[in-house]
Amino acid sequence: MIAEQINLTVNDGGAAVSDVCVVPIIPVVLAGGSGTRLWPVSREHFPKQLIGVLGTDSLLQATVRRTQGFDAARVTVAQPLIVCGEEHRFVTSEQLRESGIDARIVVEPWRRDTAPALTLAAAVAITGGADPVIVAMPSDHAILDTPAFQRAVEVAARHAWAGAVATLGVPPTRPETGFGYIKVGASLAPNVHGIDGFVEKPDANLAQRYLASGDYWWNSGMFILRASVWLNAVKRLQPGMYDACMAAVAQGEVDGAFFRPCAAAFDRSPSDSIDYAVMERLQGDDTLPRGVVVPLHAGWSDLGSWDAVWDALEKDADGNVARGRVMFDGARASLAHSEGRLVACLGVSNVVVIETDDAVLVADRSRVQDVKGVVDRIKAQRGLEANTHRKVRRPWGYYDSIDHGDRFQVKRIVVQPGARLSLQLHHHRAEHWVVVRGTARVCRGDETFLLSENESTFIPLGVRHSLENPGKVPLEIIEVQSGGYLGEDDIIRFDDKYGRC
Template sequence: MPKNLIPTVLCGGAGSRLWPISREGHPKPFIRLPDNQSLLQKSFLRGLAIGGVEEIITVTNRELFFQTEDELAELNLRDIQMNYILEPFGRNTAAAIVAAALAATKDHGEDAILLVLAADHLVSDKEAFRQAVIKAIELAENGRLVTFGIKPTHPETGYGYIEANGSDVVRFVEKPEAQVAQEYMDSGRFYWNSGMFCFRADVILRELEICSPDIVSAVKACMAESKTLRGDRQTQLNLDPETFRLVPDISIDYAVMEKSSVVSVVPCDIGWSDIGSWAALGAIGEQDENGNRVEAQAMLHDVKNCYIKSDARFVGAIGLDNLVIVDTPDALLVADKAHSQDVKKIYTQLKKEGNELYKWHRTVYRPWGSYTVLEDSDRFKMKRLEVKPGGRLSLQMHHHRSEHWIVVSGMAKVVNGDREMLINTNESTYIPAGHKHRLENPGVIDLVLIEVQSGEYLGEDDIVRFQDVYGRVE
């Protein structure tokens, strides 16, 4: 493989069709499969398995950076240069790819080759994927914009299609009706649009300058105002929010792939799935003799073709067929597999109503660790906080609530008003409303404590930060 090949992982999107596991604050790429690897981890390993890779670019939301970093730390990728492009909010795939192409050009020159991978797809045949990438690189080095077309196995209505004549793309087609999808499959000329790409940095930027010049100019202006942090085998490009807001919100397909005259496709059969619904996820892995896939403590009677997932509660199911049952601590989904694409409608309605079930789980991840809401009432809230070794919450203050911290495990270093103290296991401290305070884990094991909040308002937005080591304060 050429040394200038740079896998570029796009880690965005809400994965709304996989609610209630996937939420805006914990989206689809972080979903764990039965082998305990997340889709994001699998995407990175897929890029590395090509061979000869020395650097990976990841484009993700600023709020997801620390969770992404934790996921990749599990893979122990010490010899790989990790470059992050951090978006303040989503602006679709065109903006993400332009930013990656500009960054790659700056560091490696115009002939850098980007292999663009989605962080939430699954590819089961790694060798077939590697061979497809080799073909794509050959085309990309000859000035082509390359997409990967998946040979259809059934008339899928949830995917876009690519019509091809050999390796040349004839046209892109939106998600079709069932009858049309069957016609596409029967013709042998159509492939599923995988959303994976390969191209030289200079070629994608040149074609975008021709087809959608406003995107390139807007991203260039944003990057000129953005700051880059450099560390040991890692960079973080933090895109400036004010100028990034001016970047057009458009997909790479609409911006250039459907308009350019130099687009090629590599047809491939690589065991690909975009895991776009619970029905698709339920088809992965071993099933019992009745076609059920169960990830739960469960007892089934006369149950067929069902997918059942529950991390905590026991599930009893009787007389069911073709259902999806997904149980989380704060939400339960029951759906007919035939309507699993419509789960997005529940997500959308929750968001419209301002119900935070679309955004957060009971457990919320933060740069310093995580917290889990144990009980929530009008006048009090109880949380379990877990702070990583060296983790440090911001120096902050609340107007409307007081807090009581009880250390369950480890040792806490606490700033409480004018005092700084160490609190051991089974000890506690009380923080009145209006007091500046900070929590830190100075030890080498996780710090676990129970936080009891009380007051007239307990919203997460009642927080004033004065100092923060994670860049959340200007």
């Protein structure tokens, strides 16, 4: 067993580990967030971890890639565990496939914040008698220096293997009011300190005092500890959460590429964050493992606002950041993001302009933290823009709502090769399909037939139907819906290869 290769001693709650040491770790990526702070690009049904905020990779893909390439002489890395919600499981799986990374996906039945999510992952990690060091991290943060991140994790993992609960703290570079802070304690070993406490997001004056003192680091939200240490701490501090999560995993089942904890058991778990549920309660209790913090100097950002995105990206000579079709003329210190249309910024300073198919955000960079209030107002008005994009991903591909009006809607539907929409019917709408690319296999009532490019068919209201792409290229069709109600909830599924019946 790998544990036999390890030589360690425990000293004052920290661990001094010999240089000849291989620690088994398992990355746990917490990807269950809804993400509205980067609206309108990030929305509840397609949150920021799934979008390419900084480049072509999504933040989820970048996070999982960061878990590859550790020093094999110091740690061995097991297959990552990704914890995500039901509504994001297919796109999460597809993005991992595109990245060429084999990972296990644990599907949370409901959102219960980060502490239950980590407890589910820890319970899965110990199956078969293993007890690896968990490296738990959010899926939507930016880290510019991966080798520096990995070195910090390796230091933390060696202390975690000895029983400590480790976290990565970021020495602050400015008086930030958008982050929680860790009060740093005495030095326990090179690049390892005790933790004297956690503090909430401060106001501007207090943040300035934290920066000046040098005793407070930003809380990165990344935690490194053995699976058994986390489960024992949760059992002691949050017994209801422990019982619910352990039962959910014990009664869970494998569903293709996914592991599904038992929903009924998990429903009994309270909702809480890792910080509140456990970390903030470790200090002052000698029966609990001691918390330690390792400094992280790796260009970290939680990307919690468009201002943070501006800060993380390369700028032109005037301090501007452009993504997509953007022109600057006399603009300074601004961010413009276009997903299609040309965005021209003339003579403006310190602004954020975000263009999407169905919404445009224009904000002063000092007010971007208030985006959540805008999203709340859209929800109060029952606006679809708060939750969904015009382009909606599905396990079989996606659809784009091109146009809509009274009693009609037009969609462009793209079905990937080998994929199939469910056998379904609608009570309130009929559909006309026109194939513009590829070949479609259509089931309509008792009929099954093929349609090629420039051919069409009609699906009457109340008739069972399905659509499949039997070809080697993506199938594209134009769908024209007509009827008295065109909502996405007017679907009765009878058979679905993706388990959505």
